[in-house]
Amino acid sequence: MWEYEKKLQHPVNIKNPNPRLAKAIISQYGGPDGELAASLRYLSQRFDMPNDIARATLNDIGTEELAHLEIIGTIVHQLTKGISTAEIKKAGFDDYFTDHGLGVYPQSASGTPFTAAFIQVKGDPIADLNEDLAAEQKARATYEHLIKLADDPDVIAPLKFLRAREIVHYQRFGETLRYLLEDMGKKKVYSASK
Amino acid sequence: MNRNREKMLRELQELDFRMIDLRLYLNTHPFETKAVEEFNMASKKYNAMKIHFEKMYGPITLRGEDYTTPWEWIEGPWPWQNYRKGKEEVKVNVGI
Incomplete structure (x- = not known):
């Protein structure tokens, strides 16, 4: 279960x-x-991970990402709070405003709504952890693109923090994958027989 | 903006961060005694500071046992709110 903490990470x-x-x-x-x-x-x-290190790592990183979701929502909210119609038009925010006003809606920069098709759960720990490693790198690259676009230190500071976390998560997933491969080697279930 | 609140909150966030980072590290290094000790130390400091903060500025989590009315949990600022240019939101009267 989860419990809300009334503070940002x-x-x-x-x-x-x-x-x-x-x-x-x-x-x-x-x-x-x-x-x-x-x-x-x-x-x-995490539900179908075969060892405790993998279960713990996915559980805890998955939880930390929720705190990051809140940081991003906060940045978007504070960047748009109280803006005038003139500012909306000038910034090219009118298309977003039409559908969502100044609310925070889960979509991509180009307007695609959030979809579970962005993710995969393969039920295969090696495949899943490799996806996770790639996901952390893609998120890191996205933060670097955003840092390039941003010119406000108030925005850049939390983006840099989030970028650094992606690198740490990548490291932890790498260690998790290595343990898993060692485990599987011992049990000799590593081959793709049948 | 309440400077003391922001400062204390920042310190809590730093201690909390240390715990989050060490916990991920320990998940893949479960025998690192020094990291466990560091975790325990940060946790101890965090718990003491959290009690102090909550007494002054209201609950971070609802784990206390001596709350009174009006129910303090609903009181802002909520974490996503800031106090831009002194324009704070008008407090909504919920009919108390």
């Missing part, structure tokens, strides 16, 4: 609205390599 305090940037950053909320996809991927894959 990393502070977000944005002083200047920027709806154009919000529309890019929303991709890490509901886009293909975003935090919602990450969390759902790991929390779903």
